[in-house]
Amino acid sequence: MVGVAGLAVCGFAGAGAAAQPGGGYAPTGPGAGAVVxxxxxxxxxxxTVGPEGGTVTGTVExxxxxxxxxxxxxxAGSQLRLTTASIAEVTAGLDDVGYPGYSVSATLGVAVYNADGTKNTALFSGPVTVVVTGPSITAGQVVLRMDSTTSATPEPATVTDGRAEITITADPAFAVVKAPGGAVPDATTAQTGSWPGPWNGAAVGLILATAAAGCAVAALALRRRPAHRLR
Structure with a gap:
């Protein structure tokens, strides 16, 4: 399953890890039998990148x-091709893959072909590292594996300001995207760990102070109650 890996830089952070075959995992991209x-x-x-290894760089959207x-x-004799996709097109289609309101920071595809020009559809013999750098990439964005035109799955990745890194062992298509308002996916607010809505530090402090005073009054009342003697 080594073919096209489409990468679009988007919303939430994760730890770098090798992509592993799973349910519905299949070669994607041009000529691989699946459209993403x-x-x-x-x-x-x-x-051309053979058994000795190598590095390929390119400018993408x-x-x-x-x-x-x-x-x-x-x-031996493998040809590694870097591709890109329209940021506008991928962003417009994120609703269809279950990520409405998300936006794309960059797009990337990696395709591996055999020496005879046919698409390589086998697993890599070792992990391949993909690094994307760009001004719109920020910590907290996420990498999505683009399974088809209607499906995407979050992929483990390391995302920091200006950089996203993912390790692949096959050819899924990826999209690295940004959540609406910069919110971390599945978080309750855009600022994880902060009080939602109108709550602020002063309001929370007043509530805690009032609760503490109530506890003190209750404790004093309990100490002043006469002890019940057993008969």
Whole structure:
């Protein structure tokens, strides 16, 4: 399953990890039998990367991408192609994959072809690292694996200001996206850990002070009650 990996930089942070085959996991991208949101058909760079490994870089919409294949990860004579997709097109389609209101910071695809020009549909022999850098990428954004034109799955990744990194062992398509208002997905507010709505520090402090005073009064009343003697 080594073909196209489409990457769009988006919303929530995670730890870098290798992508593993799972339910519905299949080669995606041009010529791999599956169509994903955005297509990722615009080739921006290509290079032959064999068993000795190598690095391929390219400029995509929203930033720059570097793909690092270690020694032994790809078969001899493999051609590694970097692609990109329209940020506007991918953003417009995020509603269809279950992420309404999200926006895209950058897009990337990685396609691996065999020496005879056919698409490589096998797992990599080792993990390949994909690094995307761009001004719109910020900590808290997330990488989505684009499974089709109507489905996407959050993918473990490391996202910091200006940089997103993911490790792949096959060819899923990815989208790295930003949540509405910068909110962390599934968080109750845009600022995780803060009081929602109109609550602020002064209001919370007043509530806590009032509660403490009530507790003190109750404790004093209990101490003043006469003890009941057993008969």
């Amino acid at each position: 949101l955005g297509g990722y058909t615009q080739v921006v760079a290509a290079a 929203g930033g720059t991408v570097e793909v690092q294949a270690p020694a032994g990860a790809l078969p």
